[in-house]
Amino acid sequence: MKKLMMILAVLTLGMGAASAQYGRPGIVVVQSRHNPYQPPRDVGYDRYNPYGYGRCGRNNYFGLRLGLNLANVRSDANALNGSSMKTGVNVGLAAGFGLSRVTPIYLETGLYYTQKGGKSDNVETLSGKSKFTYDLGYLEVPLVLKYKYWIPSTRNVTIEPYAGGFVAVGVAGQIKDYGNRQAFSSYENGYFNRMDGGIKLGLGVGFGIGYADITYDIGLANIGRDSFDNTHTGCLTFNLGVNF
Numbered sequence: 001m002k003k004l005m006m007i008l009a010v011l012t013l014g015m016g017a018a019s020a021q022y023g024r025p026g027i028v029v030v031q032s033r034h035n036p037y038q039p040p041r042d043v044g045y046d047r048y049n050p051y052g053y054g055r056c057g058r059n060n061y062f063g064l065r066l067g068l069n070l071a072n073v074r075s076d077a078n079a080l081n082g083s084s085m086k087t088g089v090n091v092g093l094a095a096g097f098g099l100s101r102v103t104p105i106y107l108e109t110g111l112y113y114t115q116k117g118g119k120s121d122n123v124e125t126l127s128g129k130s131k132f133t134y135d136l137g138y139l140e141v142p143l144v145l146k147y148k149y150w151i152p153s154t155r156n157v158t159i160e161p162y163a164g165g166f167v168a169v170g171v172a173g174q175i176k177d178y179g180n181r182q183a184f185s186s187y188e189n190g191y192f193n194r195m196d197g198g199i200k201l202g203l204g205v206g207f208g209i210g211y212a213d214i215t216y217d218i219g220l221a222n223i224g225r226d227s228f229d230n231t232h233t234g235c236l237t238f239n240l241g242v243n244f
Contacts, residue, residue, distance in 0.1 A: 059098035063211060065112070066091050067239035073118035073134050073223075075231035080191065080224055082118020082134055090114045090237050096146065104148040108162065112140045116217075116235050117173070117186075130179025136186055136223075136233065137172030142200050160204035166217060170194035190225045196233055197221045211241045
């Protein structure tokens with residue numbers, strides 16, 4: 001009986017040491033070499049999160065983004081109404097913070113320099129109709145909620161829908177009047193306000209450390225100086241980047 005008790009004690013201590021080394025309560029370590037989702041031995045396998053949510057326990061991430069904007073400006077004022085889209089760049093830093101240990105929901109923010117604006121071929125001026133382009137360069141801070149869905153047949157590919165908002169301040173920009181061959185600041189002479197804000201909707205795809213997304217910004221702030229004419233931005237963005 002004493003020998004049996006000693007054997008049971010040794011087995012209990014051994015199981016406790018293995019649990020401390022390879023997991024924690026709620027974590028199941030999968031040793032089978034046939035399991036394609038087996039994580040590293042120092043991480044463990046969470047039965048509530050079989051695809052390694054948070055990159056095998058990493059609940060936060062930081063990223064770099066570079067993208068292309070297709071932007072426009074819609075306004076009641078003829079002088080500010082961009083009937084066509086204008087291309088620009090979107091570049092910045094992203095940061096995501098996990099909000100739950102069992103559900104892959106993240107709060108993502110960052111800091112971007114993004115070029116918005118528009119162009120019109122039909123602006124009425126004193127000398128007749130003219131072509132105008134509106135360059136609006138912003139420093140933008142987004143704040144969105146993102147859900148990461150791991151595709152079951154893969155180990156590190158995710159589908160990441162998100163929604164939220166953004167605030168932005170204009171730091172650069174020029175209006176060009178091609179008919180009169182003039183250029184002037186976008187934020188002076190009664191044209192655009194510097195502050196903007198609105199809704200951000202998007203869908204991302206993660207693949208390893210790589211990342212791509214498509215986003216649409218809906219400007220809600222009236223960026224026109226004349227309060228009687230509503231002027232709003234809109235922007236479709238295609239981004240590529242990496243997450244660390």
